[in-house]
Amino acid sequence: MSGKKQWYIVDGYRPSPQPDPNAVYEGHESIMILNTNTQDAHMRISVYFEDREPVENIPCTVPAKRIKCFKSDDSTVFGDLKLDVGVQYSLSITSDVGVIVQYGRLDVQQPNMAYMALMAQSE
Numbered sequence: 001m002s003g004k005k006q007w008y009i010v011d012g013y014r015p016s017p018q019p020d021p022n023a024v025y026e027g028h029e030s031i032m033i034l035n036t037n038t039q040d041a042h043m044r045i046s047v048y049f050e051d052r053e054p055v056e057n058i059p060c061t062v063p064a065k066r067i068k069c070f071k072s073d074d075s076t077v078f079g080d081l082k083l084d085v086g087v088q089y090s091l092s093i094t095s096d097v098g099v100i101v102q103y104g105r106l107d108v109q110q111p112n113m114a115y116m117a118l119m120a121q122s123e
Contacts, residue, residue: 002036003098004122012047012089013105014072027106027113029072031091034100035062041099046092047081055081062099093120 014029035041040063046056060077062068070076072083083089093101101120107113 003034003095003100005095005098006123007091007093007095007099007101008121009091009093009101009103010121012072012083012091012103014083014085014087029106030069030104031072032067032069032102032104033060033062033093034067034102035064035097036100037064037097039064039097041095041097043093043095043099045077046094047078047083048090048092050088060093091120 009031012029033041033043040061043060043062044056045058045060046054047058048054058078058081060068072078093099101122102117103120104115104117106115
């Protein structure tokens with residue numbers, strides 16, 4: 001088995017997509033989940049907030065030997081849940097098989113912009 005079954009992304013924060021109308025890049029967050037197994041990964045995503053109750057057990061599937069990449073405003077993953085710009089949140093991702101999870105954020109709020117990518121915490 002590759003990867004882990006439990007992952008955490010603690011510093012979720014959706015930056016402004018384009019504060020400058022002349023900006024070339026669009027600010028965003030991305031979650032990447034790699035499934036190297038021969039079976040599909042069936043996951044549950046829970047979203048935690050500072051000031052309200054969590055939204056728990058959002059279903060998500062990554063097919064066998066594939067990667068699923070999605071942004072934090074992707075309604076095909078999060079459904080009716082809106083992760084608004086500037087709202088701090090955390091994610092818990094639980095899978096029935098081992099997967100690898102990475103998180104990336106492009107912040108274009110300043111002219112020099114900033115991109116960060118990191119592996120989520122796993123256990």
